[in-house]
Amino acid sequence: MLFLLVASIALVIAAVFDGISTIYALGKGAEEQNPLFGKHPSGLRVFVQGTIIIAAEIGLSWLLYSYRLVAGDIAGVVILIQSGFHIFFGARNFQVK
Numbered sequence: 620m621l622f623l624l625v626a627s628i629a630l631v632i633a634a635v636f637d638g639i640s641t642i643y644a645l646g647k648g649a650e651e652q653n654p655l656f657g658k659h660p661s662g663l664r665v666f667v668q669g670t671i672i673i674a675a676e677i678g679l680s681w682l683l684y685s686y687r688l689v690a691g692d693i694a695g696v697v698i699l700i701q702s703g704f705h706i707f708f709g710a711r712n713f714q715v716k
């Protein structure tokens with residue numbers, strides 16, 4: 620349970636970082652590459668839609684954990700990997716000039 624909690628918190632922090640950096644990059648003229656958001660989403664859309672997506676992913680992970688502990692552990696690994704992608708792309712967003 621602790622592992623999934625830590626993974627969930629890491630995902631939230633990484634996603635917020637990615638969201639902030641996305642808004643920064645969009646302000647510099649970049650286009651969003653995730654088709655779920657459209658090429659020029661508003662800051663509100665980035666955070667509202669992003670929050671819904673991340674909450675659904677974390678909720679599914681906890682549902683899997685309640686069904687089978689090993690499924691929750693696997694979901695925790697997946698969301699930790701996803702956290703890494705959010706950090707990577709967030710850092711790239713801040714490189715937009």
